[in-house]
Amino acid sequence: MLSRRLSIWPTLPLNVYFRESSSWLPYPLSDSGCRVFSRARHAIWNACRTLGLGSKDIVLVPAYHHGCEIEALLQAGVSIRYYEVTELLEPDPVSLQSLLTPNVRVLYIIHYLGFPQNAVRWRQWCDERNLLLFEDAAQAFLAEINNRPVGTFGHVGVFCLYKTYGVPDGGAVTMKAPPARPTAALQSGRWRVFKRHVNWVAERSGVIGSLHLGIKPMVKLLKKKNHNPHKEFELGDPFTPPSAMTMRLLSKLVDRTTAERRRENYRFLLDHHRHLVPRPFLSLPEGACPFAFPIESNNADDVLKKLRRFGIEGLLFWRNAHPSLPANDFPLSMAFRNRVFAVPVHQELTQSELYQIAEAVHLSTIQVKHKNQIARTK
Numbered sequence: 001m002l003s004r005r006l007s008i009w010p011t012l013p014l015n016v017y018f019r020e021s022s023s024w025l026p027y028p029l030s031d032s033g034c035r036v037f038s039r040a041r042h043a044i045w046n047a048c049r050t051l052g053l054g055s056k057d058i059v060l061v062p063a064y065h066h067g068c069e070i071e072a073l074l075q076a077g078v079s080i081r082y083y084e085v086t087e088l089l090e091p092d093p094v095s096l097q098s099l100l101t102p103n104v105r106v107l108y109i110i111h112y113l114g115f116p117q118n119a120v121r122w123r124q125w126c127d128e129r130n131l132l133l134f135e136d137a138a139q140a141f142l143a144e145i146n147n148r149p150v151g152t153f154g155h156v157g158v159f160c161l162y163k164t165y166g167v168p169d170g171g172a173v174t175m176k177a178p179p180a181r182p183t184a185a186l187q188s189g190r191w192r193v194f195k196r197h198v199n200w201v202a203e204r205s206g207v208i209g210s211l212h213l214g215i216k217p218m219v220k221l222l223k224k225k226n227h228n229p230h231k232e233f234e235l236g237d238p239f240t241p242p243s244a245m246t247m248r249l250l251s252k253l254v255d256r257t258t259a260e261r262r263r264e265n266y267r268f269l270l271d272h273h274r275h276l277v278p279r280p281f282l283s284l285p286e287g288a289c290p291f292a293f294p295i296e297s298n299n300a301d302d303v304l305k306k307l308r309r310f311g312i313e314g315l316l317f318w319r320n321a322h323p324s325l326p327a328n329d330f331p332l333s334m335a336f337r338n339r340v341f342a343v344p345v346h347q348e349l350t351q352s353e354l355y356q357i358a359e360a361v362h363l364s365t366i367q368v369k370h371k372n373q374i375a376r377t378k
C-alpha cells in the first residue's frame with residue numbers, strides 16, 4: 001500500500017522561492033543582541049566564551065538533555081554539574097539546592113518540546129543566588145509566556161531555527177552583549193534544502209512517500225556500519241555562520257500564525273490520544289509552540305516500527321545521554337529517554353495528514369498491545 005511519509009521535521013514547500021519576504025521577523029531575529037550561527041550548539045559555545053566563563057565556573061545542567069548542548073558547554077571550557085528533573089520535567093529544586101557551591105555560576109534550563117518552563121520563577125531563583133540563567137529554547141523558537149518570548153527571561157537565550165521552519169540550519173543566541181558575528185566560510189546549504197523539498201513532496205505523494213520510507217532504512221543501515229552514538233553531539237566549528245540558503249529562505253517562511261498552527265495540530269492529536277501523552281505535556285499552555293507531539297510507551301521501539309508502516313516517521317529523541325552523565329543516578333530522566341517518542345505537529349501538515357497520524361497512532365498502539373497480550377498468555 002502506498003503511503004505519504006510524515007516526519008516531525010518541518011518540510012520546505014516547492015513554491016517558497018516565489019513568496020514575498022516578510023518584513024516582520026520573530027524574536028530573537030528582530031533583537032539587536034541576536035547573533036545567528038549554523039547551529040544552536042555554536043551559539044551556546046559562543047555565549048560561554050563571551051561571558052568569560054571558564055573551568056572554575058560551574059553550570060547546573062539537566063540530566064534530561066540532547067547531549068550536544070552539554071558538549072558545547074564542555075568544549076567552551078566550563079564545568080558542569082547535573083541536576084534531576086521532576087515528573088513534570090521542571091528542574092527539581094531539592095536537587096538544585098544540594099548542588100549549590102560558591103563556584104556555581106549558571107542555571108541552564110531547557111524548554112522541552114516548545115513548552116515553556118516557568119522562566120519567571122527560575123530567573124528569580126537565580127537572582128536570589130546571584131546566578132546567571134541560560135534558557136535553552138532550541139525546541140521552543142516562537143514560544144511565549146504571557147505574550148513575552150521565551151529567551152527574554154534569562155541572561156542568555158538560545159534557539160534553533162531549522163526545527164521550526166524548513167531551512168537547512170540556523171542557531172541563534174540573544175544576550176545583552178552578544179558574541180562577534182561568525183567568521184568561518186559560508187556554506188551553501190543546497191543539499192539540505194533539496195532533502196527538505198523531497199520531504200515536502202513525500203508528505204503529499206504516496207509514491208514518493210513510500211519510496212522514501214523504503215530507501216531510508218537502507219541509508220541508515222549503511223551509516224550504522226561506522227555508527228558512533230555520540231557523533232551527533234560533536235560541536236564542529238563554532239564560528240560557522242548560517243548557510244546562504246537559510247539566510248535567503250527564512251524571511252519567506254516566517255509567519256505570525258506558525259505557533260498557533262502548531263498548537264491547533266497539537267490539540268487535534270491531544271483530542272484523539274490524550275491517554276498516551278506524558279504528564280508534562282497534557283495541557284497545552286497558551287504561548288507554547290509545540291515542536292512535536294509526545295507519546296509515552298513501555299514499547300516505544302515496537303510502536304515506532306508499526307508507525308513507519310503507516311507512513312509516520314516518529315522520533316525517539318534523546319535515547320543516548322551525553323557520556324558524562326552518570327545515568328543510573330538520574331532515574332526520572334532516564335525513564336523519559338526510554339519511553340517518550342514524538343510524532344509530527346508542524347505547520348505544513350494538512351487536515352488529512354493529521355487524520356493519517358491520529359489513525360496510525362491508534363492502530364500501532366493497539367497492535368503492539370495485542371501482540372504483547374498474546375505473548376504474555378503463551
Ligand SMILES: Cc1ncc(COP(=O)(O)O)c(C=O)c1O
Binds near residue numbers: 040066138139170
Ligand atoms: C535542547 C537542545 N539544545 C541544543 C540543541 C543544539 O541544537 P543544534 O543541533 O542546532 O546545535 C539541541 C539540538 O537538538 C537541543 O535539543
